Amino acid sequence: MTAVSSQPRACSVARTLDIVGEKWALLAVREVFLGNRTFDEMVRRTGAPRDTLAARLRTLTGAGILERRQYCEHPARFEYHLTAAGRDLYPVIVTLMRWGDRYLAGDDGPPLVLQHRCGHQVLAQVVCQACGEPLEARDTRALIPGG
Amino acid sequence: MTAVSSQPRACSVARTLDIVGEKWALLAVREVFLGNRTFDEMVRRTGAPRDTLAARLRTLTGAGILERRQYCEHPARFEYHLTAAGRDLYPVIVTLMRWGDRYLAGDDGPPLVLQHRCGHQVLAQVVCQACGEPLEARDTRALIPGG
DNA sequence: CTAGTAAGTCCGGAATCTGGACTCACCATA
DNA sequence: TATGGTGAGTCCAGATTCCGGACTTACTAG
Numbered sequence: 001m002t003a004v005s006s007q008p009r010a011c012s013v014a015r016t017l018d019i020v021g022e023k024w025a026l027l028a029v030r031e032v033f034l035g036n037r038t039f040d041e042m043v044r045r046t047g048a049p050r051d052t053l054a055a056r057l058r059t060l061t062g063a064g065i066l067e068r069r070q071y072c073e074h075p076a077r078f079e080y081h082l083t084a085a086g087r088d089l090y091p092v093i094v095t096l097m098r099w100g101d102r103y104l105a106g107d108d109g110p111p112l113v114l115q116h117r118c119g120h121q122v123l124a125q126v127v128c129q130a131c132g133e134p135l136e137a138r139d140t141r142a143l144i145p146g147g
Numbered sequence: 148m149t150a151v152s153s154q155p156r157a158c159s160v161a162r163t164l165d166i167v168g169e170k171w172a173l174l175a176v177r178e179v180f181l182g183n184r185t186f187d188e189m190v191r192r193t194g195a196p197r198d199t200l201a202a203r204l205r206t207l208t209g210a211g212i213l214e215r216r217q218y219c220e221h222p223a224r225f226e227y228h229l230t231a232a233g234r235d236l237y238p239v240i241v242t243l244m245r246w247g248d249r250y251l252a253g254d255d256g257p258p259l260v261l262q263h264r265c266g267h268q269v270l271a272q273v274v275c276q277a278c279g280e281p282l283e284a285r286d287t288r289a290l291i292p293g294g
Numbered sequence: 295c296t297a298g299t300a301a302g303t304c305c306g307g308a309a310t311c312t313g314g315a316c317t318c319a320c321c322a323t324a
Numbered sequence: 325t326a327t328g329g330t331g332a333g334t335c336c337a338g339a340t341t342c343c344g345g346a347c348t349t350a351c352t353a354g
Contacts, residue, residue, distance in 0.1 A: 008194030010258035012247025013177050019251075020243075021168065023311075026303045030160050033284050039332050049312050052335060057156055064250075077331060081193030082284075085250050090284045091242040091273035093160055096167075099239060100159025103165075103211075103232050109292060111157035117286040122278030126238035127274055130267035137180050137229075137237045139264040145256060170342075186301050196343050201302060222350040224300060 019063045020089065024048040025056045030093055031087065032066065037079040063090065094124040166210045167236065170201045172196040176233065177240055179213065184226040212236065241271040 008014070020026055027046040031037075034052035036045055039057070043050055057080060060066040065086040069079050094114070101110040126135045133139070154229035155161070167173055174193040180183075183192055186204070190197055204227060207213040212233040216226050241261070248257040256291070273282045 009192045011177070012244045012251060012257055012259070014174055015251040016243045017173060017249035021170065023168065026164060026168070027161055030158070034289055045156045050333070052311060064252060073193050088246055088249065090282065091271070092239065092246060094273060094282060095160045095238040095242050096163045099235055100163035102235065104159060104162040110159055111291070113290045113292055114161070114287040115290055116275045116277065118275060118278035120275065120278065122282065123275050123276035124166070124238070124282060125276040126241060126271050128263045128265060128267065129270035129272040130263065131265035133265065135237065135241060135269065135271060137234060140261040140269050141184070142181055143260045143262055145260055197302070199342060222300070
């Protein structure tokens with residue numbers, strides 16, 4: 001069988017977006033990063049329809065990104081916490097944020113600034129872990145393992 | 148006026164996702180990064196419905212992320228190219244890819260590997276541009292400018 | 295003359311998203 | 325004791341999007 005080559009590409013970007021690319025999903029995760037862990041708080045901060053947010057939180061907990069913890073029995077109250085996998089989404093969120101800061105911020109500048117413990121404003125930079133150089137598309141080449 | 152605080156958060160992540168967070172948008176951008184610039188090629192590689200892809204390409208060119216260039220007059224043929232803003236989405240794509248490689252790759256490992264010109268496999272790492280330390284959520288603090 | 299490619303558009307049905315109302319359980323306050 | 329508020333959802337009907345597939349137009353290759 002010669003390769004069909006017309007199959008959609010198997011790709012980690014696509015797989016990741018299947019989980020995290022639905023509307024409101026990453027904004028829910030953003031809120032948890034910012035410390036807003038309860039359902040109602042997330043509704044307020046994101047503006048997502050309650051229905052949709054509930055569905056996203058189910059997907060995200062199902063995918064092992066968030067964990068739903070009960071912190072009060074009567075009445076039942078829950079908090080969402082990041083798992084290790086969820087914390088590893090931080091790079092995705094800060095790179096999205098940086099792009100928006102650069103290309104979509106108005107005259108007022110970015111609406112939210114992160115401060116690093118080093119004292120400076122966080123400017124997320126993506127580097128090659130091996131050599132430490134900033135990553136740019138033109139410096140990379142795609143290989144298909146076993147292809 | 149005491150803050151209403153119930154407005155959805157003004158946020159660069161949200162703004163960016165408004166453009167780039169629709170289904171198939173980032174996969175179209177991924178294909179352009181991989182050198183597949185024509186409409187039909189993108190349809191084949193992403194698996195997106197032609198209709199939807201056409202809409203996304205309009206959004207992306209409208210947002211200044213892609214540029215539509217005619218490379219043949221008769222018959223009319225077009226290629227999509229990244230603008231500077233589009234190239235700056237590379238960090239978003241490689242961080243998504245890295246997350247997927249880590250959490251969603253099967254036994255076969257990642258379906259696509261990027262090689263850096265330094266010779267190593269690209270492992271995207273996000274660092275604080277100021278101090279060079281790898282970025283983690285717990286090392287950062289959110290501030291609302293003028294808030 | 296038939297096939298194939300490129301770049302879409304058009305269509306009707308399916309799936310999702312949306313805002314708003316509603317529920318249930320509890321607490322506070324007057 | 326009635327009123328209102330919070331938290332965590334669910335339910336619904338209507339609007340919007342998404343989907344696959346067929347179709348179009350303009351050309352080239354055999």
